[in-house]
Amino acid sequence: MISTEATAGRRCSISWASTGIFPKRVGTLDKHLQPTERKGQFMNPKFTTLVGVIILLMASVAHGEGIVYDTEYQLVREQYAEVWSDEDAGLDERLAELEAKHGKKPNIVYFMWDDAAYGRVGHPMLSKVTGMDTPTFDRIADEGMTFTRMYTEPSCTPTRVATLTGRHPIRSGLTQVVFPVHAIGMPNEEVTIAEVLKEEGYSTGFFGKYHVGDIDGSYPHQNGFDECLFTIYNQFGSQFFNKDGEDIGLTIGFTEDQQDRLYTLDKNFRHKSTIPWAAEAKAGEKAKQYNKDFSYEEQLRYVEDVHERSINYIKRNADAEDPFFMCYWFHGPNVAGTHRLGRVGDSSIANGDGDGFIEMDRKLKEMLQVLKDEGIEENTLVIVMADNGPMLEVFPTMAGFGIYRGGKGAFTEGGVRVPAFAYWPGTIEAGSVAGDIIHVTDLYTTFARLGGGMDNIPTDRVIDGVDQTALLINGDAHGRRDWVHIYTGPVLAATVKQQFKRHWIGERPGLAGSSFFDLYKDPREEHGMMAQFLWAWEPFDTMKARHLALVEKYPNTPTLRGKPFEGIELIGSSE
Numbered sequence: 001m002i003s004t005e006a007t008a009g010r011r012c013s014i015s016w017a018s019t020g021i022f023p024k025r026v027g028t029l030d031k032h033l034q035p036t037e038r039k040g041q042f043m044n045p046k047f048t049t050l051v052g053v054i055i056l057l058m059a060s061v062a063h064g065e066g067i068v069y070d071t072e073y074q075l076v077r078e079q080y081a082e083v084w085s086d087e088d089a090g091l092d093e094r095l096a097e098l099e100a101k102h103g104k105k106p107n108i109v110y111f112m113w114d115d116a117a118y119g120r121v122g123h124p125m126l127s128k129v130t131g132m133d134t135p136t137f138d139r140i141a142d143e144g145m146t147f148t149r150m151y152t153e154p155s156c157t158p159t160r161v162a163t164l165t166g167r168h169p170i171r172s173g174l175t176q177v178v179f180p181v182h183a184i185g186m187p188n189e190e191v192t193i194a195e196v197l198k199e200e201g202y203s204t205g206f207f208g209k210y211h212v213g214d215i216d217g218s219y220p221h222q223n224g225f226d227e228c229l230f231t232i233y234n235q236f237g238s239q240f241f242n243k244d245g246e247d248i249g250l251t252i253g254f255t256e257d258q259q260d261r262l263y264t265l266d267k268n269f270r271h272k273s274t275i276p277w278a279a280e281a282k283a284g285e286k287a288k289q290y291n292k293d294f295s296y297e298e299q300l301r302y303v304e305d306v307h308e309r310s311i312n313y314i315k316r317n318a319d320a321e322d323p324f325f326m327c328y329w330f331h332g333p334n335v336a337g338t339h340r341l342g343r344v345g346d347s348s349i350a351n352g353d354g355d356g357f358i359e360m361d362r363k364l365k366e367m368l369q370v371l372k373d374e375g376i377e378e379n380t381l382v383i384v385m386a387d388n389g390p391m392l393e394v395f396p397t398m399a400g401f402g403i404y405r406g407g408k409g410a411f412t413e414g415g416v417r418v419p420a421f422a423y424w425p426g427t428i429e430a431g432s433v434a435g436d437i438i439h440v441t442d443l444y445t446t447f448a449r450l451g452g453g454m455d456n457i458p459t460d461r462v463i464d465g466v467d468q469t470a471l472l473i474n475g476d477a478h479g480r481r482d483w484v485h486i487y488t489g490p491v492l493a494a495t496v497k498q499q500f501k502r503h504w505i506g507e508r509p510g511l512a513g514s515s516f517f518d519l520y521k522d523p524r525e526e527h528g529m530m531a532q533f534l535w536a537w538e539p540f541d542t543m544k545a546r547h548l549a550l551v552e553k554y555p556n557t558p559t560l561r562g563k564p565f566e567g568i569e570l571i572g573s574s575e
């Protein structure tokens with residue numbers, strides 16, 4: 001039995017773990033999960049303010065002064081103030097050495113793709129289970145870091161907003177996936193990671209699936225990106241919202257062919273097929289519609305063009321004086337596979353999304369090769385990850401693979417725990433595996449730290465992302481988060497703390513309910529427990545209450561609505 005003191009102490013003395021006296025414990029940061037006399041005090045806003053002031057006064061906390069983190073982080077940071085301060089000093093030295101060596105801050109390439117189950121790539125033995133090989137992902141895992149607990153939001157738009165803003169998307173009012181024509185978007189007042197880095201002189205590029213709004217002010221070139229080719233929505237528009245999509249039953253009733261002729265009165269119920277689903281733009285200029293129409297050919301042209309522009313962007317910026325931040329958010333592979341054009345796939349599940357993964361793997365390989373050829377791979381952090389769990393609703397176009405329960409949209413692990421890797425030769429330990437919890441918002445704060453832009457993070461709102469530079473550089477068990485709140489839409493659906501999880505949805509009022517899970521023993525969340533976790537009832541309740549109390553102090557922004565496609569020069573349809 002390991003005492004609480006010894007468990008917490010592993011972070012203070014790494015050598016303990018290596019002696020074998022204390023088996024490695026992952027995810028336990030907070031010494032106060034179990035009830036203590038301090039719990040009630042944290043509910044008092046005055047006390048919370050006092051803690052905040054104390055933290056601010058501690059000169060040893062050298063990073064992120066003034067940032068309003070979620071309460072949970074404030075409490076954990078207080079417990080590790082000295083340890084993390086020392087660790088931060090070491091990290092600063094390390095980063096300064098790198099900067100001196102390369103003559104600039106690190107480039108950051110953020111490669112994100114759409115919808116995948118944890119384990120789908122980067123684990124060759126599991127890849128064989130689904131009948132495909134993705135050697136580039138395997139190589140990234142071999143030569144970089146695999147995150148085993150990367151949490152996202154449960155769907156596309158929310159995750160993308162979360163990572164751009166460093167905040168749970170409910171805080172900026174964007175809790176739903178944007179489809180044609182919702183006419184909502186990320187408020188321009190949000191300060192994106194591109195803006196944070198731009199302020200430090202970074203060049204910024206966005207290529208691929210953006211999907212955070214269809215109204216003026218929400219587009220990437222209006223939110224810190226210098227040059228962009230971006231989708232307003234997702235892949236459905238180009239692939240399913242057309243006659244081909246209807247012929248194979250993926251869409252019903254979009255085209256006039258399938259509309260009732262006799263009783264249809266309202267001609268405007270269905271949107272016209274001239275909706276722009278992709279646009280290109282430069283900062284300060286008006287965006288221009290990119291897609292000619294809704295077709296699979298247009299989708300493929302887009303995927304190829306995004307790739308080409310990403311590669312060219314890297315080449316153009318490799319030798320530049322300033323570092324660059326590039327988002328290459330792959331427009332697939334879930335429904336961007338090669339199967340519908342009749343190409344020959346390499347996977348054993350040709351005609352499924354396996355082909356799409358293999359195509360993505362090839363593109364990733366090319367991109368990594370360019371970083372190497374340009375001589376910048378040792379000064380470039382590459383993050384590679386999916387944005388949420390698999391979209392199980394379109395089986396068998398997407399495989400039903402998944403070791404966790406649920407897919408896209410679910411608050412169970414299958415919805416929010418995704419394949420994710422970090423690659424930075426010479427800096428990130430090859431073949432390392434992180435058991436620490438990391439949330440997609442953490443990338444915001446971590447990128448800011450690496451780019452020297454912590455001071456550009458706004459201090460008038462809650463920031464959910466915490467700096468995980470220590471995890472990247474010092475490795476497993478150096479993470480700074482042991483919790484995550486999981487929203488589904490605007491509802492706080494579950495909370496994870498350490499290896500435990502509590503579902504809030506389905507709770508019985510007045511009783512804790514069988515809603516506690518031990519994710520180590522029951523990763524699929526199939527055995528909800530109550531009696532065993534009566535100790536955790538109050539700590540979880542308190543955790544939720546203090547998270548929501550901060551929302552009262554810093555209210556969420558209501559969903560921003562506007563006129564669709566304003567700010568985009570439309571070219572119309574070629575049909």
Ligand SMILES: [Ca+2]
Nearest residue numbers: 114115156387
């Ligand atoms: Ca997605």
